[in-house]
Amino acid sequence: LEVGGPAQRALRSALLEAKALTKKVPLTSSGETAILKPQTSSNKEDNAVKILMVDKTKCTGCHQCELWCGTEISSVSKELYQAIHEEPQPVPRVYVEGKQFALQCRHCDEAPCIEACPNGTMRRDPETGLVFVHEPTCIACWMCVMTCPFGIITPSPSMKVAIKCDRCRNMGYPICAEVCPTQAIKLEDRKDYRTKAF
Amino acid sequence: MEFIQKKTVDPAVEYFLLKAAESEIPLAWDRYEGQLPECGFCETGLSCRDCLQGPCISHPFRDSNKAGVCGKDKDLLAVQSLLRLVLKGTMTCLDRLSDFAGGIEAGEVKPQNKARTDQLLKESQTLFRNGGSAAKKEFPKNLIRRWEEMGIAPEGIARDLFKASQKLEGGATGVEETFLWALKSSLLACMAQWLYGRLKTSVFGETVPTRVEVNMGAMKKKEPNLLLYGYFSPFLKRKIAEAAKKQGVYVMGVCTEPLLPPFSFPIATGYGSQEIPLMTGAVDLIVVGDQFVNPSLEGVAREFGVPIISAETLKKDKDLSRYARSIVEQTKKSFDFRRSIPREIPEAKEYATIGFSSQNVDVKKIALGLQKGILKGIVLLAGSNNVKYTQDQEITLMAQEFLKNDILCISRGEASVALGKYGLLNPALKESYCGKGLSDLLSSLGKDIPAVVDIGGGDSGLTDFLLDLARTGKKDLTGYPIVACYPEANRSSEVVEAMGLVAMGISTYFWPALPVTGSVKVMDTLTKFCAERFGARLLISAEKKIEARAKADRIIKDLMGDEGYGISGKPWK
Numbered sequence: 001l002e003v004g005g006p007a008q009r010a011l012r013s014a015l016l017e018a019k020a021l022t023k024k025v026p027l028t029s030s031g032e033t034a035i036l037k038p039q040t041s042s043n044k045e046d047n048a049v050k051i052l053m054v055d056k057t058k059c060t061g062c063h064q065c066e067l068w069c070g071t072e073i074s075s076v077s078k079e080l081y082q083a084i085h086e087e088p089q090p091v092p093r094v095y096v097e098g099k100q101f102a103l104q105c106r107h108c109d110e111a112p113c114i115e116a117c118p119n120g121t122m123r124r125d126p127e128t129g130l131v132f133v134h135e136p137t138c139i140a141c142w143m144c145v146m147t148c149p150f151g152i153i154t155p156s157p158s159m160k161v162a163i164k165c166d167r168c169r170n171m172g173y174p175i176c177a178e179v180c181p182t183q184a185i186k187l188e189d190r191k192d193y194r195t196k197a198f
Numbered sequence: 199m200e201f202i203q204k205k206t207v208d209p210a211v212e213y214f215l216l217k218a219a220e221s222e223i224p225l226a227w228d229r230y231e232g233q234l235p236e237c238g239f240c241e242t243g244l245s246c247r248d249c250l251q252g253p254c255i256s257h258p259f260r261d262s263n264k265a266g267v268c269g270k271d272k273d274l275l276a277v278q279s280l281l282r283l284v285l286k287g288t289m290t291c292l293d294r295l296s297d298f299a300g301g302i303e304a305g306e307v308k309p310q311n312k313a314r315t316d317q318l319l320k321e322s323q324t325l326f327r328n329g330g331s332a333a334k335k336e337f338p339k340n341l342i343r344r345w346e347e348m349g350i351a352p353e354g355i356a357r358d359l360f361k362a363s364q365k366l367e368g369g370a371t372g373v374e375e376t377f378l379w380a381l382k383s384s385l386l387a388c389m390a391q392w393l394y395g396r397l398k399t400s401v402f403g404e405t406v407p408t409r410v411e412v413n414m415g416a417m418k419k420k421e422p423n424l425l426l427y428g429y430f431s432p433f434l435k436r437k438i439a440e441a442a443k444k445q446g447v448y449v450m451g452v453c454t455e456p457l458l459p460p461f462s463f464p465i466a467t468g469y470g471s472q473e474i475p476l477m478t479g480a481v482d483l484i485v486v487g488d489q490f491v492n493p494s495l496e497g498v499a500r501e502f503g504v505p506i507i508s509a510e511t512l513k514k515d516k517d518l519s520r521y522a523r524s525i526v527e528q529t530k531k532s533f534d535f536r537r538s539i540p541r542e543i544p545e546a547k548e549y550a551t552i553g554f555s556s557q558n559v560d561v562k563k564i565a566l567g568l569q570k571g572i573l574k575g576i577v578l579l580a581g582s583n584n585v586k587y588t589q590d591q592e593i594t595l596m597a598q599e600f601l602k603n604d605i606l607c608i609s610r611g612e613a614s615v616a617l618g619k620y621g622l623l624n625p626a627l628k629e630s631y632c633g634k635g636l637s638d639l640l641s642s643l644g645k646d647i648p649a650v651v652d653i654g655g656g657d658s659g660l661t662d663f664l665l666d667l668a669r670t671g672k673k674d675l676t677g678y679p680i681v682a683c684y685p686e687a688n689r690s691s692e693v694v695e696a697m698g699l700v701a702m703g704i705s706t707y708f709w710p711a712l713p714v715t716g717s718v719k720v721m722d723t724l725t726k727f728c729a730e731r732f733g734a735r736l737l738i739s740a741e742k743k744i745e746a747r748a749k750a751d752r753i754i755k756d757l758m759g760d761e762g763y764g765i766s767g768k769p770w771k
Contacts, residue, residue, distance in 0.1 A: 063255060067238040070259035080238050081715045081740035084258040092259050179235045 088158030242716035243279035287694030388698030395658025415547030422533035430487030470583025550618030582612035676733035
C-alpha cells in the first residue's frame with residue numbers, strides 16, 4: 001500500500017466507520033440500536049442516576065431483600081410459596097454481607113465490568129444510567145465476575161450467564177427497597193462525592 | 199406481596215372504617231398493611247428462635263445457610279413451626295377445661311346434674327394425669343386402636359404436651375415422628391375441649407336452639423351496654439348476666455360463648471371487627487378475657503372513653519358475685535358519665551338460631567339423606583376472621599355455594615357469627631339459600647332449622663355429632679362424604695381442632711396456609727402420610743390468590759367426585 005495513497009485512505013475511513021458502528025449496540029433482539037453515552041461522571045445527566053443506598057446502622061440482616069428479590073426477579077411463579085420449591089433455585093441479586101450490609105450493584109460511573117466485557121453484553125441503559133447484562137449475548141467468560149470490585153456479579157448456577165442487580169430497571173420501584181422492614185435500603189440520587197471532597 | 203382491596207363485606211363495619219380513617223384510629227387492617235411484607239421465612243415456617251444462638255433461617259435461595267446453627271433443615275424447621283402452633287393451641291383448650299373445673303370445685307355454681315358432674319370432674323383429672331380412659335370409651339374402638347398403634351392416643355399432659363414440647367429442643371426426631379407428636383398433643387386438646395363441653399352441659403344443662411340477635415344493630419341506645427370479649431370464666435359471665443338483668447344493663451358478647459343456659463348473649467360483631475363496636479359510642483364498659491381479644495382494644499377504648507376490665511388478672515376478686523355486681527355498677531356509672539358522647543348505632547341487625555346439638559337434630563335422618571343421595575355431603579365450617587381475607591367474604595360465599603348444591607353446612611363458634619350476620623342462620627331465610635333436597639331435609643329435621651346448622655358453640659357438640667353419625671351408619675367417618683373447612687382461620691386453637699379432625703378421619707381444608715409451605719416433605723406429610731394413616735388429609739393451598747367460589751368448587755368436586763356420591767352409590771374417596 002502506498003502511504004497516504006487513496007487505497008490507504010479508503011481503508012482508514014472504513015476502519016473509522018467500523019469503530020463508530022461498534023458504539024451502536026443493539027438494545028433489543030429486534031435490532032433497534034442506541035448510541036452509548038460517554039461513561040464518566042463529568043456528564044451532568046449521570047448525576048441524576050438513582051441508586052440504592054444502604055444504611056449500615058439500620059440493616060438488621062433479616063435477609064428479606066434476598067428472599068423477595070429471588071421471588072420477584074428470579075422466579076418463574078413470582079409467588080413466594082411456589083418460588084421456594086422451584087428448580088433451578090432462584091438466585092437473588094442482592095447479598096447480605098456479614099450481618100449488617102445488604103450489598104447490590106453500585107452501577108459504577110466507570111464500570112469495570114463494562115470495560116472488561118469483550119462483546120458488549122454488559123451495558124449501560126442510556127436513559128437511566130443503570131448497568132445491566134444483556135443475557136442473550138453473554139458468552140460466560142466471567143471477566144465481569146473477576147473485575148467487579150464488590151463481588152456482586154455471580155455466574156448463574158444453572159445457566160451460562162452472569163447475573164447481577166439491574167436495580168429492577170423494568171419495574172416501578174426496586175423490590176429490595178420496598179420490602180426492607182427498617183428502610184435500610186433506600187432509593188436515592190447518586191451524589192458526586194468528589195466535588196464535596198475537594 | 200398482597201394487599202387487601204376490600205376490607206369487609208359487612209356494611210356496618212364498612213361505615214365505621216371510613217369514620218376510623220377520618221379520625222385516624224388505626225384498625226387491624228391498617229396495622230396489617232403496615233406489616234407488609236410479612237417475614238417470608240416465618241410465613242413459610244423456615245425460621246426458628248428456640249435458642250439464643252439464633253434466630254436462624256433456612257434460606258430457600260442461598261446454599262450457604264440451608265440449615266440453622268443446630269442443624270435443623272427446612273423440613274424440620276417447617277414441621278416444628280407447626281408443632282409450636284399446636285402446643286400453644288393445646289394449652290388454650292387445656293386452660294379452658296382446668297379453669298372451668300376449678301370453678302366447679304370452688305363451688306361457684308350448683309350443677310344441674312351433680313352425679314354426672316362429679317364423674318366428669320374425675321375424668322378431667324385423669325385426662326390431665328394419664329389421658330382419661332373413660333373419655334376414650336366414647337370414641338369408636340377402631341379409631342382408638344389406630345391411635346394407640348401409632349402411639350398418638352392421649353396419655354396425659356406430661357406424656358403429650360411436655361414431651362412434645364421437648365421436640366423443639368433437639369434430638370433425632372424425623373419429620374413424620376415430630377408430626378405425630380403434634381397430633382398427639384392435638385388429640386389431648388380435642389379430648390379436653392370435648393370434656394369441657396360435656397362438663398358445661400352437665401353443669402348448666404343442655405343447650406336448646408335459641409334465637410339471638412347478631413351484629414351491632416342489637417345494641418341499645420337508651421340503656422347501658424356491657425360487652426364481654428373473649429373467653430373467661432363462664433361463672434363470672436353468668437353472674438354478670440344475673441346482676442345485669444336486675445340492674446337493667448344490656449349484656450352482649452364478642453368472640454365469647456353466646457349461650458350459657460339460661461342466659462343468652464346477643465353477638466355484637468365478629469373477631470375481625472372487634473374494635474368497631476367501641477366506635478359506635480354506645481358501649482359503656484367492656485370485660486375482656488385473653489383468648490380471642492386483640493390488645494388494640496385498650497387503645498380504641500381509651501379513645502372513646504370506655505372503661506376496660508380484664509377478667510384474667512393475678513389479683514382478682516375471689517368472690518365472683520361481688521365482682522360481677524361491681525362490674526355492672528361500674529357500667530351504670532360509666533353510662534351516666536358518657537351521656538354527652540353521641541351514640542351512633544347502625545341499623546344492622548340479623549337474627550340467628552344457634553345452639554343445636556345431636557340431641558335436637560336427628561342424626562339418623564341426616565345419615566339416611568346421605569345414603570339416599572338427597573344430601574351430597576356435609577361441610578363443617580369453622581374458624582374466625584383473618585385480616586388476610588376480606589372479612590366474612592370467603593366463608594359466606596363458600597357456604598352459599600355449598601347450600602345451593604345440597605351440601606349440609608354445619609358451623610361452630612366464630613364461623614356461626616360470621617354466617618349469622620348475613621342471615622344464613624335465620625330460619626326464615628332458609629329457602630333462599632338452600633337447594634331443594636337440602637331444604638326438604640332441613641324441614642324434616644324440625645320447624646326452626648336455618649340453612650346453616652350451628653352445633654355446639656365450639657365445644658363438645660361437633661365431636662358428639664360426628665360420633666353419633668359414625669355410630670348410626672356403623673362405619674368409620676372416612677366412609678362419609680364429610681369435609682371440614684376453615685376459610686378464614688387465625689387462632690392456634692383452630693389449628694389444633696383441624697389436626698384433631700384429620701386424626702378422626704375428616705379431611706380438612708385450611709386457609710390461610712400454615713407455616714409449613716417451605717418444605718415439600720411436610721406438605722406431603724399433611725396430605726399423603728395422613729391419607730395413608732387416617733384416610734383424611736389436611737389440605738393447605740400454596741396458591742394465595744384463589745376466589746372463594748373456586749375454593750368452594752374444589753371442595754364440592756372433592757365431595758361429590760365426577761359422578762356424585764349418593765347417585766352412584768360408590769363410597770366416597
